[in-house]
Amino acid sequence: MPYSLVSASTLGFDLVRLSSGRQVADVLLTGLAADGAALDSLAAHHPGPARTSAERSAAAVRGRKARELAATAVPQLRTGDFGAEPGTGTDGVDRQEALVALLERSTIGDAPTLERLLREDVLGPDHIGMAVSEEHVRDRAADVLADAALAFWAVDALPPVVFRDLVAPFRAATSAAPLTAPDLEADLGPSSAVVHELLAAVRGLDGVGRGRWRVAVDEVRELRRPWATAMHEASWAAHVSGRTRTLAASQLLAVQAFVDGGFTASDGALGAWNALSGCVQGLAMADMLDEQSLAVLLAPWTMLN
Known part of the structure; x- marks a missing residue:
């Protein structure tokens, strides 16, 4: 992909x-x-x-x-690859563990x-x-x-x-010489301040804080399908408003915050990245999203505050 x-x-x-x-x-x-x-x-x-x-x-x-x-x-992530993992079954716990292991070490691109x-x-x-x-x-x-x-x-x-x-x-x-423009992190669109507040909070997480994020991720899993739709809506809004590069910068800064906050590859595979990425997407494009899409994307952050 x-x-x-x-x-x-x-x-x-x-x-x-x-x-x-x-x-x-x-x-x-x-x-x-x-x-x-x-x-x-x-x-x-x-x-x-x-x-x-x-x-x-x-x-x-x-x-x-x-x-x-x-x-x-x-390794590349391919649909169904987890079913071919040696020593795993095709359903139940073995299948789930194989999928998580695959997600931890394989990429989409x-x-x-x-x-x-x-x-x-x-x-x-x-x-x-x-x-x-x-x-x-x-x-x-x-x-x-x-x-x-x-x-x-x-x-x-x-x-x-x-x-x-x-x-x-x-x-x-x-x-x-510092090559990153001094105002890059300060210029993340109309909601720049709240995006930076979120990223700063994630960077400063301790073990208890990461645990609370993981609980929030588990509790909003049923929103997976509307989450994907809401992410698409936010991406489209960024495109039509000329803010694609700004939103991409926000997501890349979120990658750094995720790692700095102590999250692991396993956390990324199990949904913590999608939760953070959705929150960033929602906050960054809040001025162009409907209330339902915004609520879905911000659900983990709302639970934690």
Whole structure:
């Protein structure tokens, strides 16, 4: 399934279950927020210009091999796969446990769709910084971001030396100067303040707080079908109002808050991510949603307050 900024919640579902998904979110947020100066800095740390022709050719080969590894590094979630798990049944507890195990380690998207998202959506035609930058700057900045995103995505499968080679330019650029626009986290739409209040609360959770979230998730499971409809309505509202990129940034910040708050891949698989993502979606688009959709999306947060 291809990723898109419109369905950033789906991307978030995958990222919270990857060991370095938080870092992937950081790369994507950097791309979303980058202005012309930030793109210049990223491009300046591209290793290509300083290499000889032979070195560039060797690096290109390593890059292709790394992408081949990344493309198969994480199992893909396929309908019905859990039924084929060895040692499990087709119904009852065994089937449920197999499904949870599959959800913990498998993704909906993959590395190639992640790179396409970064190059074509995050850094696409609607990106203001890309529009004012020269072509070689755009290309080099995109390479630096794409290499880092893929390396973090497949960190558990890549040889350490390859991983370090791919992330080094991004780390050097972000160490040289803060690249995320100062106002990115402050500009999340009309409901920015309440979205940040939610994310701050999640980042600060302790064991008791996470337990309360898990209880709330269990208690609103019957809302699953109207939840999906409400999420779609909010995504469509963001699209027609020109706020898709802002909503995507909110979801990526939620990925970071989810991880910082101590939630695990298992929590993500069992519904805690969907609960948080729905709350973010509802708060961010509250001014354009009907009361019923808003109530469904905010149900876990309402229970906790």
